[in-house]
Amino acid sequence: MGFTSSNQHLLSKIATSLGHGEDSPYFDGWKAYDKDPFNLTQNPNGVIQMGLAENPLCFDLIQEWIKKNPKASICTAEGVDEFKDIAIFQDYHGLPEFRNAVAKFMGRARGGRVTFDPDRIVMSGGATGANELIAFCLADPGDAFLVPSPYYPAFDRDLRWRTGVQLVPVPCHSSNDFKITKAALETAYEKAQESNIKVKGLIITNPSNPLGTILDRETLRTLVSFINEKNIHLICDEIYAATVFTEPNFVSIAEILSEDIACNRDLIHIVYSLSKDMGLPGFRVGIVYSYNDEVVNCGRKMSSYGLVSTQTQHLIASMLLDEEFTESFITESAKRLATRHGVFTRGLAKVNIDCLNSNAGLFCWMDLRRLLKESTVEAELALWRLIIHEVKLNVSPGSSFHCSEPGWFRVCFANMDEETMEVALQRIHTFVHQKETVVPAKNKKLWRSNLRSLSFSSRRLGLDEVVLMSPHSPIPHSPLLRAKT
Numbered sequence: 001m002g003f004t005s006s007n008q009h010l011l012s013k014i015a016t017s018l019g020h021g022e023d024s025p026y027f028d029g030w031k032a033y034d035k036d037p038f039n040l041t042q043n044p045n046g047v048i049q050m051g052l053a054e055n056p057l058c059f060d061l062i063q064e065w066i067k068k069n070p071k072a073s074i075c076t077a078e079g080v081d082e083f084k085d086i087a088i089f090q091d092y093h094g095l096p097e098f099r100n101a102v103a104k105f106m107g108r109a110r111g112g113r114v115t116f117d118p119d120r121i122v123m124s125g126g127a128t129g130a131n132e133l134i135a136f137c138l139a140d141p142g143d144a145f146l147v148p149s150p151y152y153p154a155f156d157r158d159l160r161w162r163t164g165v166q167l168v169p170v171p172c173h174s175s176n177d178f179k180i181t182k183a184a185l186e187t188a189y190e191k192a193q194e195s196n197i198k199v200k201g202l203i204i205t206n207p208s209n210p211l212g213t214i215l216d217r218e219t220l221r222t223l224v225s226f227i228n229e230k231n232i233h234l235i236c237d238e239i240y241a242a243t244v245f246t247e248p249n250f251v252s253i254a255e256i257l258s259e260d261i262a263c264n265r266d267l268i269h270i271v272y273s274l275s276k277d278m279g280l281p282g283f284r285v286g287i288v289y290s291y292n293d294e295v296v297n298c299g300r301k302m303s304s305y306g307l308v309s310t311q312t313q314h315l316i317a318s319m320l321l322d323e324e325f326t327e328s329f330i331t332e333s334a335k336r337l338a339t340r341h342g343v344f345t346r347g348l349a350k351v352n353i354d355c356l357n358s359n360a361g362l363f364c365w366m367d368l369r370r371l372l373k374e375s376t377v378e379a380e381l382a383l384w385r386l387i388i389h390e391v392k393l394n395v396s397p398g399s400s401f402h403c404s405e406p407g408w409f410r411v412c413f414a415n416m417d418e419e420t421m422e423v424a425l426q427r428i429h430t431f432v433h434q435k436e437t438v439v440p441a442k443n444k445k446l447w448r449s450n451l452r453s454l455s456f457s458s459r460r461l462g463l464d465e466v467v468l469m470s471p472h473s474p475i476p477h478s479p480l481l482r483a484k485t
């Protein structure tokens with residue numbers, strides 16, 4: 001049961017504030033999916049989830065490893081002898097073998113070009129907890145972090161809601177493929193200073209969510225130089241490090257620090273998790289790796305509020321210390337991501353939908369600008385509501401990522417099976433053709449019947465079999481999808 005406005009005063013201001021960011025279209029799309037989830041046989045006309053950056057493409061490899069290594073779990077006959085020691089032990093430093101395993105895997109996920117110190121590993125409950133932990137350690141309420149945009153919508157929740165810090169977007173543009181520039185950083189920093197906002201740091205995601213691109217070595221050097229000049233922190237969210245599926249290779253901020261570059265290492269911090277690279281978001285394994293001793297000490301105290309269970313630590317340590325397995329997993333994962341990305345982008349190209357050129361992540365940054373009635377956020381959200389309600393796809397509009405250019409959408413491709421992806425692509429094909437083909441309004445009812453024809457069977461359909469028709473139906477106003485202004 002919810003609470004009414006009359007008794008909101010019984011809760012804290014933080015709890016009842018809008019700081020969680022749930023009023024974003026990003027979360028509204030999830031609600032629409034939860035209300036009517038697609039299932040190939042049980043609900044073929046439902047909403048297909050393309051807003052979830054999940055990576056189950058190599059689950060079979062993990063499941064096979066677990067079958068071969070039953071002793072890794074304390075809940076098996078083979079591993080139960082260690083049950084007592086693991087079940088009663090909960091030190092916020094983490095099991096030594098767990099920290100050692102994570103440090104080794106972080107190096108392996110970065111091509112073995114850098115090493116990490118297990119004593120700098122700080123645990124947290126997923127990347128969400130890790131981001132809040134580092135924000136808490138580095139900034140006071142009212143302080144701010146610069147964040148190049150477009151950026152992950154849940155940063156507004158993870159970094160702001162309970163800490164009271166602010167995020168200052170650094171707008172990046174399609175004219176240079178949304179690359180971060182020194183000029184854009186300087187402009188955002190100066191505007192914050194003029195508004196009497198104390199900037200405590202810069203936050204980047206590398207590889208980028210939502211762009212699926214990586215930062216080159218020269219850009220990273222520029223960022224290090226910038227934060228060193230300003231004496232502010234640099235937080236590098238590298239949770240997609242091992243999802244790079246084609247060249248160029250990923251470059252970690254740790255590699256830049258290994259170069260002969262002038263920098264105060266106390267200003268550098270890495271956020272990591274196993275949610276994307278290993279496809280294990282439910283395990284809630286989040287990591288803060290800081291080069292600052294005080295941050296490590298403070299972070300360990302804070303991690304008491306979001307520890308990884310020792311049962312999970314025990315299993316993960318056994319898995320990640322199996323070097324043969326992790327090497328083969330990373331290699332095979334990259335191959336499968338490359339294949340899926342190629343199939344999906346080629347499918348979009350058949351109806352002349354372009355995506356930003358990318359080589360990492362679990363999503364594409366899809367360009368639908370030509371389908372907008374006008375280049376405004378309002379037009380983008382109108383198109384998004386049409387895609388949610390009529391096409392029945394949960395894709396995320398660029399405005400929810402603070403993108404400065406209307407018409408870009410993040411669409412996830414790795415979280416579904418191949419048959420579901422084919423249905424999604426056919427729905428997109430039909431939608432684009434109906435947007436670009438003028439037919440009598442009396443045919444508007446055929447749109448939903450056409451969608452049903454795309455979903456009724458589990459057989460593999462050729463993408464050129466789509467029947468083209470055009471509805472001109474009004475957009476229904478779902479209570480889950482509040483109109484944006």
